[in-house]
Amino acid sequence: MYLCITGFLPDIFDDSSLKYELVVDPAFNDRIVKLLGHKSLNxxxxxxxxxxxxxxxxxxxxxxxxxxxxxxxxxxxEM
Known part of the structure; x- marks a missing residue:
């Protein structure tokens, strides 16, 4: 399992296509999970x-x- 960040234009635009994607290095998983206030990746x-x-x-x-x-x-x- 790994973290993935995706970005889309705000809803005011008539475009729902993916504009940004970042697969986060798994070495950062634990720190990002804590930063976001979750207990675990699961x-x-x-x-x-x-x-x-x-x-x-x-x-x-x-x-x-x-x-x-x-x-x-x-x-x-993502899995």
Whole structure:
């Protein structure tokens, strides 16, 4: 299992296609799970979670990855 961040244009646009995707290095799983307030990776596996701008920024700093701020961002578990 691994974490994946996806980004879409806000609902005001008539475009629901995927605009951003990041497969997060599994080495960061535990820290990201804690940052988001979940008990475990398995507990997160129940769906996709909307990220706040602050959470996205924290994950970007932790992983040293670019994460856009102009999209609606979600994080979920991929298998």
């Amino acid at each position: 507990a997160m596996a129940e769906g996709e979670w909307l990220l706040t701008a602050e959470q996205a920024q924290q994950i970007a700093m932790l992983t040293d990855e670019f994460i856009p701020t102009n999209l609606e961002l979600f994080i979920g578990i």
